[in-house]
Amino acid sequence: MHSSTTIKTAILRPDGLQATPYQATSLQDASRHEPSGVYTVARTFHRTSALELDAHLDRLEESAHLLGIPLKLDRAALRRTLRQLIDEAGYPESRFRITIPAARPDHIYFAIEPLHEVPPELRKHGVRVQTFPGHRRNPRAKNTDWMKERALLQQQMTDGTYEGLLVSPDGFILEGLGSNFYGILGSELHTASNGVLRGISRRIVLEVAPQVLPVCTEPVALDAVPQLQEAFLTSSSRGVVPIVMIDDHRVGDGRPGPLTREIEARYNAWAEAHLEPIWPGDSNNKQTLTE
Numbered sequence: 001m002h003s004s005t006t007i008k009t010a011i012l013r014p015d016g017l018q019a020t021p022y023q024a025t026s027l028q029d030a031s032r033h034e035p036s037g038v039y040t041v042a043r044t045f046h047r048t049s050a051l052e053l054d055a056h057l058d059r060l061e062e063s064a065h066l067l068g069i070p071l072k073l074d075r076a077a078l079r080r081t082l083r084q085l086i087d088e089a090g091y092p093e094s095r096f097r098i099t100i101p102a103a104r105p106d107h108i109y110f111a112i113e114p115l116h117e118v119p120p121e122l123r124k125h126g127v128r129v130q131t132f133p134g135h136r137r138n139p140r141a142k143n144t145d146w147m148k149e150r151a152l153l154q155q156q157m158t159d160g161t162y163e164g165l166l167v168s169p170d171g172f173i174l175e176g177l178g179s180n181f182y183g184i185l186g187s188e189l190h191t192a193s194n195g196v197l198r199g200i201s202r203r204i205v206l207e208v209a210p211q212v213l214p215v216c217t218e219p220v221a222l223d224a225v226p227q228l229q230e231a232f233l234t235s236s237s238r239g240v241v242p243i244v245m246i247d248d249h250r251v252g253d254g255r256p257g258p259l260t261r262e263i264e265a266r267y268n269a270w271a272e273a274h275l276e277p278i279w280p281g282d283s284n285n286k287q288t289l290t291e
Contacts, residue, residue, distance in 0.1 A: 008089035008112040012081045020109070027097050030111040031147050035101035038063035038071075039144055042200075043115050043237045044094045048083060049275040051236070052200050056098075059200070063141040064100055071105045078108060083279030085110055093117075095237050099144065118238050126244030126256045127162035129233070131222060134166050135174055139195050150177045163233060165246070168195060172219035176233050179241075180205075183220040184213070184230040184259055192219035201234040201267075208266035212259055225249045230257035232264070239271070240264035 009020040009030055024030035027041070040056040057073055064071035078098070086094050093115035101107055132153050136146055153164050154177060164177040175181055175196040182191045182205065189209050191202065209215050220228065231243040231251045240263060242256030 007114075008085050008110070010081075010085055010110050012077065012108040012110070014106050017081060017084075024111065027095065027111050027113050028151075030097070031144065034099045034109050034111070034144065035103060036144050037099055037101040037103075037105070038067060038069065038142055039097055039099040039147075040142055041095065041097045041236060043096070044086060044278070045271070045275050047091075047093060048086060048278055050278050051271050051275055052203070053079070053276065053278065055200050055203070056236070059142060060098065060100060063143065064105065066138060066141040067102065067143060069100065069102050069105050071100055073108075079279045080281065081108075082110065083277075085112055086278065091115065115237070118241055122162065123241065124256075126242035126251075126254075127233075128160055128245035129163045129165050129176070129243055129247075130157050130161045131165045131167050131173065131247055132156070133169070135168055135195055136166075136197065139175075139197055142197060153177055162241075167222050168219070171222045173222060173225075174219060176235075179233040179235040179238070181220075181243075182232050182234070183225075183228045184257070185220060185224060185228055187229075188214045188216045189259075189263075190216050190218055190220045193217035199234065200236050201239065204267055204270055205234055205240070205263065208270050209263050211266060212262050225251075228252065230260045232256075232260045234267075240267050 006023045006025055009024055011018045011020055022033040024033060038060055040060050042050060042056050044050060057075055061071050061073060089112045091114040094112050095115045096112045099109040157164055163179055165181055166174045168174055173181055174192050180191060180199045180202040182189055206215060225246050226249050229252045233241050233243060242260050244251050244254050
């Protein structure tokens with residue numbers, strides 16, 4: 001079991017697994033020490049399973065390509081190492097980040113923290129979000145520079161705000177600071193397709209939502225927020241989270257709506273049906289972590 005005050009961090013290098021030259025208390029804290037590059041964040045299910053892990057790794061390679069970083073992952077080695085580190089951390093469920101440095105793409109940084117589930121009261125009653133003007137400079141790439149920009153916006157969020165939403169210069173809601181955004185307007189589910197990171201959880205929503213209502217991959221205008229019937233956000237760590245307040249505007253009747261609940265249920269069922277072991281091989285095949 002890892003210390004309760006520090007999380008599990010390590011670097012997989014061509015010559016083996018190595019301890020990081022720093023300690024961290026969270027993924028956010030670890031990001032201050034990790035080199036610039038590309039990253040992905042996901043969570044475990046049933047402790048040693050994951051959802052769409054190859055899609056996360058595909059996006060790592062795509063992000064690297066977009067930024068001119070030569071990268072071809074050894075997925076078997078990465079999965080085996082991730083499973084080992086999760087075992088060593090010993091958390092009931094984990095949230096993990098995999099970072100590829102731009103300068104040394106053959107060094108893979110891992111950071112693993114205990115998963116903190118969305119509090120039940122927020123799932124039941126919904127969350128409040130706050131809008132900010134802005135957008136990612138390279139939205140298709142999951143770039144570590146964005147973590148620093150995002151942190152500055154998070155510092156500006158008012159008390160009780162769960163997430164920030166980015167609004168384009170022409171007044172459309174693009175995405176969350178660490179999530180994708182969806183609004184139900186005129187009996188259609190709207191979500192932006194351009195100028196956003198196409199999240200892994202978003203792919204699942206776009207697969208299950210058409211069974212509930214029509215989907216329109218056009219964003220919601222900020223001035224249309226008062227007309228929204230329902231809204232929610234998604235991320236790989238949180239799944240579907242209902243939104244009941246955007247800035248000072250109540251969404252619908254101020255409670256999570258039935259369509260959001262149905263999409264959430266279908267999302268959860270899809271996720272449970274598509275879980276896979278992080279490492280299907282022999283978990284006793286351990287590497288030595290060098291200091």
